[in-house]
Amino acid sequence: MLALQLAWRFLREGRTQSLLILAGVTIGIAAFVFVSAIIEGLQVNLLEQTLGSQAHITVAPEEASPRALMDESGVAFARRIEPSEPRRRPFDQWQRSVRRIEATEGVVATCPKVSGSALAYRGAAEEAVKLVGADADRLRRIVDLRAHLIEGTYRLGGEDAVIGTTLARKLGASVGDPVRVRSGDRESLLRIVGVFDLGNEMVNGRWLVTSLRNAQTLLNRVGDITEIDARVAEVYDAERIAREIEARTGVPTESWMERNRDLLTGLRSQDASTTMIRIFVLLAVAMGIASVLSVTVVQRRGQIGILRAVGTSRRIVLAVFLWQGLLFGLAGALLGAMLGAVAGELIESSALFEISVTPGLLLTALTVSVATGVFAAYLPARRAANLDPAAAIRGDE
Amino acid sequence: MNARPQLLELESVRKSYGDGVTTEILHGIDLCIGEGELVALVGPSGSGKSTLLNLIGLLDQPTQGRIAIEGRAVENLDDQALTALRGEKLGFIFQSHHLLPGLTVIENVMLPSAAARGGFQTSMRAPSLALLDAMGLGRWAEAWPRQLSGGMQQRVAVARALMNEPPLVLADEPTGNLDTETSDQVFDLLRQQNADSSTAFLIVTHDWDLARRCERVIELVDGAVVYEGPPAGLRPAKQD
Numbered sequence: 001m002l003a004l005q006l007a008w009r010f011l012r013e014g015r016t017q018s019l020l021i022l023a024g025v026t027i028g029i030a031a032f033v034f035v036s037a038i039i040e041g042l043q044v045n046l047l048e049q050t051l052g053s054q055a056h057i058t059v060a061p062e063e064a065s066p067r068a069l070m071d072e073s074g075v076a077f078a079r080r081i082e083p084s085e086p087r088r089r090p091f092d093q094w095q096r097s098v099r100r101i102e103a104t105e106g107v108v109a110t111c112p113k114v115s116g117s118a119l120a121y122r123g124a125a126e127e128a129v130k131l132v133g134a135d136a137d138r139l140r141r142i143v144d145l146r147a148h149l150i151e152g153t154y155r156l157g158g159e160d161a162v163i164g165t166t167l168a169r170k171l172g173a174s175v176g177d178p179v180r181v182r183s184g185d186r187e188s189l190l191r192i193v194g195v196f197d198l199g200n201e202m203v204n205g206r207w208l209v210t211s212l213r214n215a216q217t218l219l220n221r222v223g224d225i226t227e228i229d230a231r232v233a234e235v236y237d238a239e240r241i242a243r244e245i246e247a248r249t250g251v252p253t254e255s256w257m258e259r260n261r262d263l264l265t266g267l268r269s270q271d272a273s274t275t276m277i278r279i280f281v282l283l284a285v286a287m288g289i290a291s292v293l294s295v296t297v298v299q300r301r302g303q304i305g306i307l308r309a310v311g312t313s314r315r316i317v318l319a320v321f322l323w324q325g326l327l328f329g330l331a332g333a334l335l336g337a338m339l340g341a342v343a344g345e346l347i348e349s350s351a352l353f354e355i356s357v358t359p360g361l362l363l364t365a366l367t368v369s370v371a372t373g374v375f376a377a378y379l380p381a382r383r384a385a386n387l388d389p390a391a392a393i394r395g396d397e
Numbered sequence: 398m399n400a401r402p403q404l405l406e407l408e409s410v411r412k413s414y415g416d417g418v419t420t421e422i423l424h425g426i427d428l429c430i431g432e433g434e435l436v437a438l439v440g441p442s443g444s445g446k447s448t449l450l451n452l453i454g455l456l457d458q459p460t461q462g463r464i465a466i467e468g469r470a471v472e473n474l475d476d477q478a479l480t481a482l483r484g485e486k487l488g489f490i491f492q493s494h495h496l497l498p499g500l501t502v503i504e505n506v507m508l509p510s511a512a513a514r515g516g517f518q519t520s521m522r523a524p525s526l527a528l529l530d531a532m533g534l535g536r537w538a539e540a541w542p543r544q545l546s547g548g549m550q551q552r553v554a555v556a557r558a559l560m561n562e563p564p565l566v567l568a569d570e571p572t573g574n575l576d577t578e579t580s581d582q583v584f585d586l587l588r589q590q591n592a593d594s595s596t597a598f599l600i601v602t603h604d605w606d607l608a609r610r611c612e613r614v615i616e617l618v619d620g621a622v623v624y625e626g627p628p629a630g631l632r633p634a635k636q637d
Contacts, residue, residue, distance in 0.1 A: 001516030013499030306495045311484015311512040390456035
């Protein structure tokens, strides 16, 4: 209590000095919060864009490789055969795999899917599409097409189809229009009930989503599926969970982290550079506090001597300066967080993504700032506590 | 020597400074101070007065010898115990008042009590105010030290030294920075406090006039006590 009371009075007395260092800490913490919020916002945006149109984990049998042609005696006469298109092996007992995936800890949704290449026709327009068949509700929990509808409804019953906005434009189609879809020798007439925009040109220009049954029929996979998509609670756990699913089901599994190695490397590089920026900012803050408190100890050595002479213990003197560091850190964190948040708000309108100053970030800034303040104050505080009171009063030290 | 109960005893106290080549400042000091005594410690500059005062004030440790306060030897006490003993048994007045500029006048007076009790408490205000009143400074309680004259600041320092009602107050040239009139006022104040309470005062001074107004004088020359007794027994030259 005495230490805090004295610390406050020391800060109040050296008002100008205190305000200057507080300004320094505030700017440092504001930079910490601002940079963190921008990078976090950018990463969240990148992840949302990437994972908004793909599953966290995809479980699919390997693609079938063409077999060598053999004569009646079993001798191969054509070893190299060009495949017409990649075709996956049948997904044996896929319902059991779905149950096992759902039982895996961390998995929050699954969606059995059939997908393959097809052609879509409307009038004279002809477009290659990726035909996707799935249950509407299950698919929505993996890729939320309903949330990204710009026209129509999200419904996959009967002959319903939902397509991307670019594909709709290329086909010259809109909600209510029929579209013919052909895959191999199979053809079906579907009706567009919704148009979506996932913000991903590949998906917007290629996806044609219909019911599982329609797609199975068109792709000649009745009763079969090509893959099971899964969503996990924590996106960065996807790789670990993918390996666990692979062990449980025996089916090859791929996480978004494998599919997007470049993105992941980019995100990690960003993390590393953000960490470095944070460290340098905190070092500057720590050195600012330490240097001011060091000067204060020299300036106040006579007062410290008096404090010791009237019965103040070394521990209290140490605490007086640690409290000063802590108060600088605390006040700087509160003001800096506000400044950082305001700066974030100001540039958010010109940014293409949301800059969110989360409670977690503020708590981190507060903790780190207070810890930095106390850490920076330690050496000056120890010096003050170890002053020889007699010499300090005489002004020898 | 005196017949009062012993408050402070020093036996063969020596103090040296330096590593390797050492310089001995005090050469085996023996002295006693009784309860409620008013003692002057005189001597030329460099005679070891301040060193002796630091030892008695537990701000420094003797190289050799024994110091006891109220019969309790202090040489084996750790820093924490010395600090507590200093706060409880000793009051300090310095040549330069050494008030803390960031504390108000009354907070400066309360400081020894706050150090002993772990913080400033409202219960400390009444006795602090009474002391300030006794010093004629009651109405300056909430002022800052910088608003006071040198003499007033030194009176605040006296009040601070008396706050914990210590049995012994050590005053190092308490009037050294004051003009004659103010110096007399401050010394009269010390003498009054000494008369009104059982607090003993050990006053280091260059001022022989002031020393002559104490009960007993200890003269230190080159780190040794050359005279100890009533002012009347001082060498004639020193009585002028």
